[in-house]
Amino acid sequence: MGSQPNLAVNIGGIRMKNPVMTASGCYGYGLSYVDFYPPDLLGAMVVKGLYREAWRGNPPLRVVETPAGMLNAVGLEGPGVDSFICNELQQLREYGATVIANVAGHSVEEYACVAQRLSEAKGIAGLELNISCPNVSQGGMAFGTDPRMIFELVSAVRKVTSLPVIAKLSPNVTDIRVTARAAEDAGADALSVINTLLGMSIDIRTRRPRLGNITGGLSGPAIRPVAIRMVWQVAQVVNIPIIGQGGIMTAEDAVEFILAGARAVAIGTANFVNPMAPLQVIEGLRQYCIENNVDDINDLVGKVVIELGK
Amino acid sequence: MHQMMAAVRGHRPERPGYYRLTLEAPQITGEAQAGQFVMIRCAPTLEPLLRRPFSIFATRPENGELEILYRVVGRGTQLLSEVREGSPVDIVGPLGHGYTLLPEARTIAVVGRGVGVASVFSVAQAARREGRRVFAFVSARTRDLLLAVEDLKRLGCQVEISTDDGDAGYQGLVTDLLASKAKSEGIGQVFVCGSRRLIRAAAEIAREAGIRAQVSLEQQMACGVAACMGCARLVGTPGNKVYKKVCKDGPVFWIEEVLD
Numbered sequence: 001m002g003s004q005p006n007l008a009v010n011i012g013g014i015r016m017k018n019p020v021m022t023a024s025g026c027y028g029y030g031l032s033y034v035d036f037y038p039p040d041l042l043g044a045m046v047v048k049g050l051y052r053e054a055w056r057g058n059p060p061l062r063v064v065e066t067p068a069g070m071l072n073a074v075g076l077e078g079p080g081v082d083s084f085i086c087n088e089l090q091q092l093r094e095y096g097a098t099v100i101a102n103v104a105g106h107s108v109e110e111y112a113c114v115a116q117r118l119s120e121a122k123g124i125a126g127l128e129l130n131i132s133c134p135n136v137s138q139g140g141m142a143f144g145t146d147p148r149m150i151f152e153l154v155s156a157v158r159k160v161t162s163l164p165v166i167a168k169l170s171p172n173v174t175d176i177r178v179t180a181r182a183a184e185d186a187g188a189d190a191l192s193v194i195n196t197l198l199g200m201s202i203d204i205r206t207r208r209p210r211l212g213n214i215t216g217g218l219s220g221p222a223i224r225p226v227a228i229r230m231v232w233q234v235a236q237v238v239n240i241p242i243i244g245q246g247g248i249m250t251a252e253d254a255v256e257f258i259l260a261g262a263r264a265v266a267i268g269t270a271n272f273v274n275p276m277a278p279l280q281v282i283e284g285l286r287q288y289c290i291e292n293n294v295d296d297i298n299d300l301v302g303k304v305v306i307e308l309g310k
Numbered sequence: 311m312h313q314m315m316a317a318v319r320g321h322r323p324e325r326p327g328y329y330r331l332t333l334e335a336p337q338i339t340g341e342a343q344a345g346q347f348v349m350i351r352c353a354p355t356l357e358p359l360l361r362r363p364f365s366i367f368a369t370r371p372e373n374g375e376l377e378i379l380y381r382v383v384g385r386g387t388q389l390l391s392e393v394r395e396g397s398p399v400d401i402v403g404p405l406g407h408g409y410t411l412l413p414e415a416r417t418i419a420v421v422g423r424g425v426g427v428a429s430v431f432s433v434a435q436a437a438r439r440e441g442r443r444v445f446a447f448v449s450a451r452t453r454d455l456l457l458a459v460e461d462l463k464r465l466g467c468q469v470e471i472s473t474d475d476g477d478a479g480y481q482g483l484v485t486d487l488l489a490s491k492a493k494s495e496g497i498g499q500v501f502v503c504g505s506r507r508l509i510r511a512a513a514e515i516a517r518e519a520g521i522r523a524q525v526s527l528e529q530q531m532a533c534g535v536a537a538c539m540g541c542a543r544l545v546g547t548p549g550n551k552v553y554k555k556v557c558k559d560g561p562v563f564w565i566e567e568v569l570d
């Protein structure tokens with residue numbers, strides 16, 4: 001038996017025991033799955049988006065199943081940042097979980113305010129900026145598709161926090177490399193690639209949109225090839241770590257993302273299908289490394305073999 | 311709550327388009343309370359992708375079994391209906407907030423229309439285990455679609471039925487039956503699962519008679535554990551409605567909270 005492979009990674013200053021995270025919006029505020037496994041087994045968890053105040057979210061229906069995926073239009077319902085700090089975060093600290101808070105806002109000022117409050121709280125390992133949610137009328141994707149707004153927003157948050165800052169990029173752009181560079185230039189320490197794809201579903205009997213918000217964000221295995229392509233594209237143009245996400249169900253899926261250029265991966269919709277998916281991916285990555293003589297998972301990052309002209 | 315591969319102990323058609331699934335799931339059965347539900351992965355495929363929620367119809371803790379009574383409505387439940395005895399089924403549960411049996415309600419009424427009977431049967435079972443008197447009002451479009459009538463009788467419930475066409479039992483609204491007994495039999499609590507129309511009618515009868523009532527709601531959900539916030543419904547008092555999660559805050563609510 002050889003030695004165990006190293007699975008530890010460093011994402012912009014966040015040290016993680018393994019590269020498997022849970023994606024924002026798919027893990028509640030961190031406590032939904034504690035009955036299934038201790039959350040400190042994860043590399044990190046990214047909790048659901050936090051506004052300054054409690055937010056009501058969108059009207060039902062909020063979720064619709066689609067081929068190999070789902071549409072959601074939850075609209076960032078949540079308790080607000082102070083409630084999270086006083087309640088869920090306290091418990092997550094007791095569990096020893098590595099917590100990354102997802103920051104949402106309706107203005108640059110609100111993003112900065114939420115980031116500042118989270119930075120003052122104990123137990124936050126990093127901030128992920130939600131500049132790409134397709135389900136909110138202001139903020140969200142409106143920020144995430146304009147490179148100038150991304151630069152302004154990341155810069156504003158950078159000024160108020162010493163925590164690692166991760167920008168979560170929207171796939172709903174013509175060229176994701178442009179928005180990725182804007183975030184890096186503004187001081188982002190890492191990038192989450194990708195958020196959901198804007199989608200729609202219509203009930204042909206009623207002839208009405210199924211979602212209460214009309215459109216929603218598509219996630220799940222259906223978007224995985226798009227996400228892998230975008231991780232690969234972004235990896236060509238930035239020097240900061242990438243957290244790959246979009247339809248990862250298994251360790252094999254995660255390896256694809258890592259080969260495309262992701263240093264860590266986040267499990268999203270798969271949590272809903274299989275609560276144990278994150279742990280199975282961690283173990284699967286360990287087995288992949290052993291079977292393929294990989295001593296350090298970091299050695300796999302971006303190692304897709306592309307031979308043009310063949 | 312638990313995730314497990316539960317062996318299928320029994321699986322048979324109950325009525326055209328309806329099935330009864332018996333699973334060996336001792337951990338879930340041991341913890342389940344009336345009104346809770348489970349999420350089942352209907353097939354190990356990417357389409358359908360998500361689990362489906364099912365009310366826990368009945369439990370038999372003495373042999374670790376739980377029963378689901380379900381209707382085939384789409385591809386997921388169609389695939390589930392094809393699962394054979396002895397096969398494993400991927401199940402998560404017990405989930406949600408179940409019924410509250412008020413201690414003073416020694417006589418209760420359960421009202422279920424269609425597959426809604428599957429949810430209220432569980433509270434009838436719990437009430438009978440405690441020796442309470444149970445009136446069960448079961449409704450369906452036609453005689454063929456009446457569910458769980460014999461099960462309720464075997465529990466010792468006093469069962470009355472209604473059908474839309476009058477082919478069996480009372481012709482008309484099942485809530486007419488509830489209304490007549492609510493006045494004469496000292497019913498202390500009502501439990502309802504069915505259409506929006508049924509819920510509204512039952513709420514009105516309960517309000518007039520001064521009886522507390524609970525209702526089990528359905529909503530599309532992705533996770534079942536309050537991670538996705540997908541199953542929101544407006545719940546609360548008039549003028550103060552908030553979105554609550556059917557999976558975690560429910561599926562059972564006090565009936566006055568869910569009225570439009």
